[in-house]
Amino acid sequence: MPINYYLFLSLALFTIGMVGVLTRRNAIIIFMCIELMLNAVNLLLVAFSKMHYQAALEAGQLATQAGVEGQLFVFFIMVVAAAEVSVGLAIIVMMYRNIHSVDINFLNRLKH
Amino acid sequence: MQDIFQLAYWIPLLPLLGALLNGLGRNHLNRTLSGLVGSATVLGSFVLSLLIFFQVKAGQSGVVHYFDFIRVGSFSIPFAFQIDALSSLFLLIITGVGFLIHVYSTAYMHHEEPAHFARYFAYLNLFVFSMLLLVLGSNYVILFMGWEGVGLCSYLLIGYWFKNPAYTAAANKAFIMNRIGDLAFLVALFWIITKSGVVGFQEFFAFVQQHQFTDRFTATDITVITVLFFIGATGKSAQLPLYTWLPDAMAGPTPVSALIHAATMVTAGIYLIARSNMLYSLAPHTLHLISWVGLMTALLAASIAVAQNDIKKVLAYSTVSQLGFMFLALGTGAYAAAVFHVMTHAFFKALLFLGSGSVIHAMGGEQDIRNMGGLSKKLRVTYITFLIGCIAIAGVPPFSGFFSKDAILLSVFLHSPIQYALALLAALLTAFYMFRLLFLTFSGRFRGTQEQLHHLHESPLAMTLPLVVLAVLSIVGGWVGIPAALVPDAEALHHFLSPVIPVLTHAVSHETEYALMALSTGLVLAMIAAAWMRYRNYQPGTPANAFINLLENKWYVDELYHKLIVHPFYVLAGWLRAIVEAKGIDGLVNGVGRAVQYSARQLRLVQSGQAGLYVLLMVLSMAIMLLIQFFIRK
Numbered sequence: 001m002p003i004n005y006y007l008f009l010s011l012a013l014f015t016i017g018m019v020g021v022l023t024r025r026n027a028i029i030i031f032m033c034i035e036l037m038l039n040a041v042n043l044l045l046v047a048f049s050k051m052h053y054q055a056a057l058e059a060g061q062l063a064t065q066a067g068v069e070g071q072l073f074v075f076f077i078m079v080v081a082a083a084e085v086s087v088g089l090a091i092i093v094m095m096y097r098n099i100h101s102v103d104i105n106f107l108n109r110l111k112h
Numbered sequence: 113m114q115d116i117f118q119l120a121y122w123i124p125l126l127p128l129l130g131a132l133l134n135g136l137g138r139n140h141l142n143r144t145l146s147g148l149v150g151s152a153t154v155l156g157s158f159v160l161s162l163l164i165f166f167q168v169k170a171g172q173s174g175v176v177h178y179f180d181f182i183r184v185g186s187f188s189i190p191f192a193f194q195i196d197a198l199s200s201l202f203l204l205i206i207t208g209v210g211f212l213i214h215v216y217s218t219a220y221m222h223h224e225e226p227a228h229f230a231r232y233f234a235y236l237n238l239f240v241f242s243m244l245l246l247v248l249g250s251n252y253v254i255l256f257m258g259w260e261g262v263g264l265c266s267y268l269l270i271g272y273w274f275k276n277p278a279y280t281a282a283a284n285k286a287f288i289m290n291r292i293g294d295l296a297f298l299v300a301l302f303w304i305i306t307k308s309g310v311v312g313f314q315e316f317f318a319f320v321q322q323h324q325f326t327d328r329f330t331a332t333d334i335t336v337i338t339v340l341f342f343i344g345a346t347g348k349s350a351q352l353p354l355y356t357w358l359p360d361a362m363a364g365p366t367p368v369s370a371l372i373h374a375a376t377m378v379t380a381g382i383y384l385i386a387r388s389n390m391l392y393s394l395a396p397h398t399l400h401l402i403s404w405v406g407l408m409t410a411l412l413a414a415s416i417a418v419a420q421n422d423i424k425k426v427l428a429y430s431t432v433s434q435l436g437f438m439f440l441a442l443g444t445g446a447y448a449a450a451v452f453h454v455m456t457h458a459f460f461k462a463l464l465f466l467g468s469g470s471v472i473h474a475m476g477g478e479q480d481i482r483n484m485g486g487l488s489k490k491l492r493v494t495y496i497t498f499l500i501g502c503i504a505i506a507g508v509p510p511f512s513g514f515f516s517k518d519a520i521l522l523s524v525f526l527h528s529p530i531q532y533a534l535a536l537l538a539a540l541l542t543a544f545y546m547f548r549l550l551f552l553t554f555s556g557r558f559r560g561t562q563e564q565l566h567h568l569h570e571s572p573l574a575m576t577l578p579l580v581v582l583a584v585l586s587i588v589g590g591w592v593g594i595p596a597a598l599v600p601d602a603e604a605l606h607h608f609l610s611p612v613i614p615v616l617t618h619a620v621s622h623e624t625e626y627a628l629m630a631l632s633t634g635l636v637l638a639m640i641a642a643a644w645m646r647y648r649n650y651q652p653g654t655p656a657n658a659f660i661n662l663l664e665n666k667w668y669v670d671e672l673y674h675k676l677i678v679h680p681f682y683v684l685a686g687w688l689r690a691i692v693e694a695k696g697i698d699g700l701v702n703g704v705g706r707a708v709q710y711s712a713r714q715l716r717l718v719q720s721g722q723a724g725l726y727v728l729l730m731v732l733s734m735a736i737m738l739l740i741q742f743f744i745r746k
Binding site for chain 1: 723731
């Protein structure tokens with residue numbers, strides 16, 4: 001499949017995630033949107049990795065390692081995202097316990 | 113024997129060590145010790161100078177190279193000392209007269225606090241050090257270091273009693289006036305370096321010899337450099353138009369005046385031009401200028417001195433006048449005569465200043481000669497030595513001043529009869545005002561208070577001994593330059609200086625010389641008689657006419673300078689302060705501060721605490737940065 005499809009798909013996913021982060025007020029949905037953005041980037045990384053590998057094979061390099069870094073990045077991002085989710089969910093739980101809401105507009109104490 | 117030349121660095125180093133010792137240890141030394149340190153170091157320099165002088169007299173001379181002071185690419189300024197006839201003679205004058213002044217100071221300054229006493233001697237030693245550096249340096253840069261050093265030390269010493277605002281104002285005046293001249297000196301120095309690439313006297317003169325009046329060193333270059341050096345000399349040596357600092361320099365202690373006026377500082381300008389005589393001989397226009405400036409200064413200062421009533425002011429103006437004579441000699445090409453007059457003048461002017469210090473000491477600080485009179489009976493030694501000084505400066509044979517002044521007058525006579533007539537007039541005025549001073553101070557009836565009369569006493573030995581030595585020198589000092597018309601095989605000084613200063617050959621008959629000598633001597637004696645008639649029994653309260661008032665107010669030159677230069681300068685400075693400083697520079701600085709404060713106040717509102725807004729701003733700014741990068745990459 002041409003790389004363009006992957007590009008457009010991940011761009012669409014990223015935009016959806018970004019708009020969600022900007023417009024929604026529910027902390028959990030914002031969280032999900034952030035995950036969406038992260039995974040859009042993951043998708044892009046994998047797609048490019050595959051593309052470079054394919055290109056190296058077609059150039060006649062049989063035992064090539066081209067594009068393997070992209071896959072590695074994806075693993076790292078997944079690990080970081082998992083850690084982030086655990087921390088973020090903990091924060092949301094604490095927030096709910098305190099103000100009985102997950103609306104981030106109640107969370108404007110940041111300026112104090 | 114070059115060994116003694118290798119020791120030449122001790123000559124300036126000893127006073128410097130003395131200055132450091134006295135200056136740093138001023139709180140721990142007592143008066144005896146700091147006086148001893150101050151005098152002994154200069155005495156050591158004097159002994160070394162004597163040894164060097166005799167070596168030079170035996171025909172030795174040379175440049176002693178110590179290290180490279182500055183080295184940039186192919187251009188280097190060596191730290192080296194020039195030892196030849198001219199510098200060794202100046203060394204003797206500076207250290208010899210300087211030593212006597214140091215000895216005198218130990219008694220004169222004895223009422224000072226020990227710490228201030230040591231500070232005084234530290235300055236005095238530093239002064240001698242700077243002057244020695246000035247005459248020893250083998251290039252214009254080392255000379256300039258000494259040149260600046262004496263300027264600094266004169267400032268420190270004139271403002272020695274710094275609690276008196278008038279004295280610190282006088283110190284400022286001296287320093288600022290000197291700086292004007294120093295600027296011209298610096299420009300000349302840069303001009304020399306740009307044109308020739310060397311600063312050493314020998315190298316530079318060789319360069320001039322080789323390239324004179326060619327494209328590499330045109331007649332304009334020579335004229336500009338000589339005029340700039342002369343402007344520097346007018347500052348340091350108190351010539352028109354920069355002379356007004358010297359009479360004010362008497363704000364310092366009296367021995368300091370003796371040091372500034374006689375042995376150091378003011379002779380620096382003469383030394384500079386005498387040292388560069390080879391260059392000046394190529395610039396007839398500059399010489400013409402110098403002779404007229406010197407002559408006008410001599411006349412103006414002599415006329416002012418006639419009507420002054422402060423004992424030190426009369427002497428100060430007489431110094432300006434005598435320096436005018438020296439420049440007149442330089443301007444007529446008689447460099448050796450100028451140096452000769454520097455030497456004799458150092459003797460009798462130091463004598464007169466120290467004598468006046470002795471009088472002031474006896475009178476308990478009184479300086480107005482209208483309140484003196486009849487001191488000859490009480491101050492026997494001071495009176496006799498002061499009398500000798502007056503005779504010497506007036507130019508009565510066979511005292512020293514006669515021979516040096518005669519050499520100058522002869523040279524002027526050959527140069528231009530008009531200048532001769534004016535110079536003779538200045539010489540006659542000298543005789544008149546000096547004897548007016550003498551008679552007002554020492555003869556007639558005592559006009560001071562009873563308390564002062566009771567207090568009158570001869571000064572201690574440490575003060576009278578230098579007076580006696582200087583009096584002897586004032587008598588015999590001129591005998592080294594007796595003209596050939598009087599005794600065969602004479603003009604020893606001219607022959608001594610001949611390696612540095614070419615000997616002038618006078619195309620003048622002995623009869624003319626005799627006539628000139630007789631004329632000047634006769635007129636001088638007449639002036640002395642006139643002064644005697646008029647001031648022998650001076651009574652205060654004689655009404656002064658308008659002309660005398662004009663003279664007493666120094667032709668209003670100070671007021672003129674104040675109106676023409678100082679006042680407009682203050683106005684300009686005030687305007688700059690009020691407009692440029694307050695509105696411009698302050699406005700700029702404050703404006704930057706205010707802009708930061710204002711924008712910070714506005715930006716502060718963005719921090720609302722709304723997480724959504726933060727995220728939006730973050731996204732927006734990232735988008736903007738990406739766009740910028742995108743377009744810039746293009």
